[in-house]
Amino acid sequence: MAAKAAYASGVVEMLKEDHAKVKELFEEFESAEGQEQAEIAATAISELEIHAELEEKLIYPAIREAIDDSDMMNEAVEEHHLVHVLIAELKKLKPKDEKFHAKFTVLSELVKHHIEEEEGEMLPEAERHDIDWDALEVAVMKKKETLMAKSSKKPGMKSKSSSKSSRRS
Ligand SMILES: [Fe+2]
Numbered sequence: 001m002a003a004k005a006a007y008a009s010g011v012v013e014m015l016k017e018d019h020a021k022v023k024e025l026f027e028e029f030e031s032a033e034g035q036e037q038a039e040i041a042a043t044a045i046s047e048l049e050i051h052a053e054l055e056e057k058l059i060y061p062a063i064r065e066a067i068d069d070s071d072m073m074n075e076a077v078e079e080h081h082l083v084h085v086l087i088a089e090l091k092k093l094k095p096k097d098e099k100f101h102a103k104f105t106v107l108s109e110l111v112k113h114h115i116e117e118e119e120g121e122m123l124p125e126a127e128r129h130d131i132d133w134d135a136l137e138v139a140v141m142k143k144k145e146t147l148m149a150k151s152s153k154k155p156g157m158k159s160k161s162s163s164k165s166s167r168r169s
């Protein structure tokens with residue numbers, strides 16, 4: 001069945017929840033110090049990596065196919081590229097390093113800008129198009145679980161938040 005214009009997709013809902021969570025972590029980072037701040041940064045990075053992977057592998061391709069705006073999609077992909085560059089650089093630094101705070105702050109500004117564009121332009125546009133949201137949601141949730149299980153096994157990148165599987169009631 002075709003997606004209706006007013007249909008609030010579970011995929012979009014999930015993306016917005018992820019966005020809200022990461023923005024909250026950015027705020028917490030600003031007021032935290034020492035070990036707690038380092039843990040918040042690690043959690044935000046692992047959340048961002050999972051979120052980016054879901055968008056790059058599943059969500060962006062589906063949106064790109066449905067809407068006719070490759071400029072917008074290409075720009076989003078370039079922003080993801082910068083996010084990955086900053087994350088790779090952050091991983092090489094100790095959180096105590098004075099560059100870490102500056103780099104993490106730049107990452108947070110970039111991501112907040114990117115979120116504004118996704119929520120303000122890309123996702124509303126995508127929701128106006130005929131995308132098989134149900135099938136996409138199934139694929140996204142499955143991949144998310146796999147990625148979360150993988151990331152919780154990585155040393156030093158433990159998410160301090162509990163599993164989000166109970167989030168959708
Ligand atoms: Fe996003």
Ligand SMILES: [Fe+2]
Pocket residue numbers: 052055076080114118
């Ligand atoms: Fe994104």
